[in-house]
Amino acid sequence: MQERKTEMTINREDIKNNRIIRHVWYFTKGLLRRSQLRKKAEETAERFQIPFSSEKEKQRCLADMLRMNRLYGYDFDEYFLFRFAEKPLRERRTFVADWEHLGYTCAMNNPANAQIYDNKWKTYQAFRDFFHRELLYCDAGLPEADFRLFEERHPSYIVKPLDATCGRGVRVAHSGEDLQALLRENGGRFLAEELIVQAPELAKLHPESVNTVRVPTISYGDSVEIVHPFLRVGQHGSLVDNAGFGGIICTLDVDTGRVIAAADEHGNHYENHPDTKERILGFVVPRWDEAKKVAAALARVVPDNHYTGWDLACTKDGAWVLVEANRRGQFLWQISDLVGFRKEIKDDLARMGKKY
Numbered sequence: 001m002q003e004r005k006t007e008m009t010i011n012r013e014d015i016k017n018n019r020i021i022r023h024v025w026y027f028t029k030g031l032l033r034r035s036q037l038r039k040k041a042e043e044t045a046e047r048f049q050i051p052f053s054s055e056k057e058k059q060r061c062l063a064d065m066l067r068m069n070r071l072y073g074y075d076f077d078e079y080f081l082f083r084f085a086e087k088p089l090r091e092r093r094t095f096v097a098d099w100e101h102l103g104y105t106c107a108m109n110n111p112a113n114a115q116i117y118d119n120k121w122k123t124y125q126a127f128r129d130f131f132h133r134e135l136l137y138c139d140a141g142l143p144e145a146d147f148r149l150f151e152e153r154h155p156s157y158i159v160k161p162l163d164a165t166c167g168r169g170v171r172v173a174h175s176g177e178d179l180q181a182l183l184r185e186n187g188g189r190f191l192a193e194e195l196i197v198q199a200p201e202l203a204k205l206h207p208e209s210v211n212t213v214r215v216p217t218i219s220y221g222d223s224v225e226i227v228h229p230f231l232r233v234g235q236h237g238s239l240v241d242n243a244g245f246g247g248i249i250c251t252l253d254v255d256t257g258r259v260i261a262a263a264d265e266h267g268n269h270y271e272n273h274p275d276t277k278e279r280i281l282g283f284v285v286p287r288w289d290e291a292k293k294v295a296a297a298l299a300r301v302v303p304d305n306h307y308t309g310w311d312l313a314c315t316k317d318g319a320w321v322l323v324e325a326n327r328r329g330q331f332l333w334q335i336s337d338l339v340g341f342r343k344e345i346k347d348d349l350a351r352m353g354k355k356y
Contacts, residue, residue: 034066041065044076048267061085073097080267081335094340096331104345105328107356108218108307116302117327120162120191130298130322132315133194140188144179150192151175158193161186170240196321199314201286205278209234209241212323213252213285214332215295216309218348224296226254227348228333228341231285232311235264235275243332248273250280251336257288263336287318294320306352 041062045052052058068074068084074097079085082095096104116126121137136142136150151157152175159182161169169186172195182190202211215229231250232241241247243265251261262270262280271281285291295310309329312320331341349356 037066037069038062041069041076044080048077048080050080068092073099075099077265081263081265082340083338091340094342095334096341096345098330101331102328103356104349105307107349107354108305108352109327110304113302113305114327117305117308117325118163120160120324123325124191127298127301127322127325130294132319132321133196135194136192138179138183138190138192140183142179147179147192151177154192154194156195158191158195159186160191160193162189162191172239196313196323197316199286199316199318202314204276205273205280205283206234206241206276208237209239209247210313210323211241212311212313213291214309214311214326214329215291216307216329217295217299219299219303219306220351221303222300224299226292226295227344228331228337229254229257230333230336231259231283233262233273233280235273237275243335248280249332249336250283251333252285252288257285257291259283259285261336261338265335269336286314287320291320294322298322298325 044065045058045061050061052061064085065076065079068079069076072093074082074084074092074095078095078097082092084092116122121135124131124135134150134153136147138147155175157173159169159171159173164170173182173192196210198210205211211231211233213229213231216227218225218227229252231252232243233248233250234241235246235248238245238247243249246264246266248262248264248270250259252258253260259280259282264270268274272279291312291314294312298310299308305327307327307329309326311323311326313323314320331345334341346356
């Protein structure tokens with residue numbers, strides 16, 4: 001005789017058809033989610049090493065973090081990065097949460113142009129005149145001989161996945177690499193890119209990474225405005241300077257290119273580089289006026305994209321070259337500036353006749 005199953009199972013149809021079960025299910029699910037969020041908030045506070053004076057202060061902070069997340073979508077990291085504990089609600093709401101920046105940037109750009117920026121090979125094709133170095137598109141159809149000729153010209157080079165972001169998967173390769181292994185490593189296609197040898201003034205800050213400037217531009221017809229540029233500096237020997245990999249965000253004065261604030265995504269603010277001990281605050285980006293001219297010229301190539309974050313590198317010869325173009329570049333300067341960008345971006349949209 002088959003043993004009877006006595007445990008109760010609840011499927012989606014039960015939840016849909018039974019009002020009591022439905023209420024209990026979603027109430028329980030909500031409690032579980034709140035519990036998980038609270039645990040995450042507590043873990044974030046521990047990671048940022050917040051020195052609470054008492055358990056009561058800690059619980060009050062956790063409740064505030066959860067409220068800002070639930071009502072406005074601010075990530076728990078942003079709560080500490082923007083120093084919300086020191087700010088009233090009105091000032092907090094001037095900051096644009098990371099999830100929100102996508103809506104703002106998409107409202108300013110033509111979605112038909114997305115592939116120009118999201119596919120690194122198409123970026124190269126659109127802005128070829130600004131790269132000033134050799135790139136090779138590598139996929140299964142690339143003749144091995146062409147790849148080996150590239151390696152002869154560039155015994156060390158950069159390998160970049162075609163659609164990766166934030167520096168993920170970027171590494172230095174050397175002559176003699178297994179082409180098929182590289183293709184497998186990068187999903188069947190990648191870019192091989194001539195190395196950039198950066199200006200010595202920038203290299204001394206952190207020589208292991210090419211330390212680039214992000215120059216966001218907002219264009220209105222023939223007018224191009226540069227907004228909140230920042231220098232990115234790697235640390236701890238990282239090859240890339242991206243903030244997501246620990247890079248330091250150094251806010252620049254638009255007129256002079258001088259660093260006026262510096263911080264990373266772990267909440268640390270800097271005057272000197274933690275590894276090289278070089279002075280960061282007050283550092284002046286070389287040939288800054290030329291960098292701004294390059295960014296303005298880039299912004300005019302695709303005129304119906306009104307917002308782009310241009311990553312530029314200054315070479316040892318003093319020339320500014322394009323590294324990447326970001327149509328959805330994050331508003332990372334809020335982390336180092338500790339000043340919100342909401343009113344400014346809304347004013348920019350209004351000037352374009354756009355809403356978000």
